[in-house]
């Protein structure tokens with residue numbers, strides 16, 4: 010334990026943010042890190058609980074009290090070793106994770122929880138700066154070949170683990186750059202893309218081969234894929250949800266992912282023909298999740314005239330709801346840095362029509378307020394409230410409605426089963442599909458989820474592949490208590 014009285018002496022501190030007026034002028038990260046002394050104090054707030062709920066709150070089973078203690082002791086290199094023993098990419102989770110570990114932290118019952126995510130980020134950034142993160146190529150190669158399809162966090166974690174086990178790994182990615190949603194979904198201001206490239210250099214030096222612009226099943230025959238000894242499918246859940254609403258095809262109604270991807274490409278100097286821009290427009294973002302928040306941040310950076318957000322669900326409470334007590338993932342209002350940059354948020358509102366002019370261009374949205382009728386044992390029912398119809402001026406509507414599941418191409422061409430939610434079917438903990446040498450992990454298996462889950466599934470799937478090929482595995486696994494409570 011860091012310091013017996015640490016949690017009594019020191020208040021929680023987090024990194025701060027540059028002022029809104031400055032940060033909306035660019036697409037770079039805008040956080041201001043804490044000083045080392047502050048970080049060691051934050052590490053000392055950890056109580057080293059007899060039952061560390063933070064540990065089971067983390068899908069990776071991160072050894073949180075152990076690295077908190079090392080940070081308090083100033084033993085940053087040891088902290089980095091402990092952190093990397095369960096997490097291949099703490100620089101991604103340290104920036105982007107919603108931190109279920111903090112919601113499960115015991116200190117959170119009476120005080121602000123330990124700033125675990127910030128400590129994680131500080132450790133990995135220090136480790137990169139000091140040159141402690143070095144390629145670890147395997148000493149012996151097994152002669153087994155593995156294809157990983159998809160280069161998001163699940164694919165990258167699976168590839169690194171399998172390569173370290175001595176297998177020869179090739180990662181196929183249909184985009185022009187590696188990273189999955191980390192590259193082209195999440196905006197540069199949330200995570201600068203150099204953070205991915207820095208880690209990729211390590212993975213390449215370890216011997217992993219990356220092939221971009223290869224769309225398996227489309228411009229790369231699955232018969233070629235079948236020549237590998239094992240295959241890990243990490244293609245994500247990329248089938249976008251739309252709205253069955255009149256006018257949905259109007260010029261000016263755009264999928265959030267197209268909008269976000271285009272902007273990231275432009276940030277990196279690529280020419281995007283007819284880029285969709287929010288500049289000078291009345292923008293309405295439909296969908297109140299992470300993707301919606303990213304669209305709000307991007308619209309403000311592009312210079313939108315106004316930004317409005319619609320969410321069909323009720324406004325969550327400002328504090329942890331009594332229906333989700335500690336240590337569960339809380340039902341609670343989330344206000345992101347993008348929200349703070351300027352948006353009018355509306356809850357319990359449904360879009361009825363996208364209104365266009367004679368040329369088919371979007372000019373307005375018609376909405377109605379709604380409520381949810383809850384009948385025990387039945388699905389919640391959406392009720393429209395008569396007399397609440399409203400028309401909103403709008404030149405650009407961004408659909409940030411999430412994803413319905415993975416695409417079907419690979420399942421069809423490889424003869425794979427899917428579950429009732431259309432995800433690729435493989436038992437949790439086994440990751441093996443109905444074809445024995447084909448495994449699947451991340452959003453493709455579990456549906457739209459989180460980076461931390463993708464890394465966790467990629468790691469665990471790698472271990473199962475190793476066992477399948479070699480009969481045993483020395484790759485690390487989280488213990489059974491490493492499962493998340495309530496998310």
Ligand SMILES: Cc1cc2nc3c(=O)[nH]c(=O)nc-3n(C[C@H](O)[C@H](O)[C@H](O)COP(=O)(O)OP(=O)(O)OC[C@H]3O[C@@H](n4cnc5c(N)ncnc54)[C@H](O)[C@@H]3O)c2cc1C
Nearest residue numbers: 159161162163183189190225244245451452458459460463
């Ligand atoms: C806008 C947005 C913001 C988000 N923000 C956060 C956040 O802040 N925090 C968080 O934890 N999570 C966030 N998420 C969710 C998170 O990004 C995903 O859960 C995570 O990336 C899933 O990882 P994955 O590896 O399973 O799949 P993905 O990251 O989706 O990667 C799948 C990859 O497979 C490739 N692929 C698919 N099919 C083929 C094929 N046939 N051949 C070759 N390549 C193929 C795709 O091109 C893609 O690159 C966000 C998601 C979005 C859309």
Ligand code: SF4
Nearest residue numbers: 055056058063114115
């Ligand atoms: S639950 Fe919180 S206080 Fe307890 S060990 Fe984990 S981080 Fe430390």
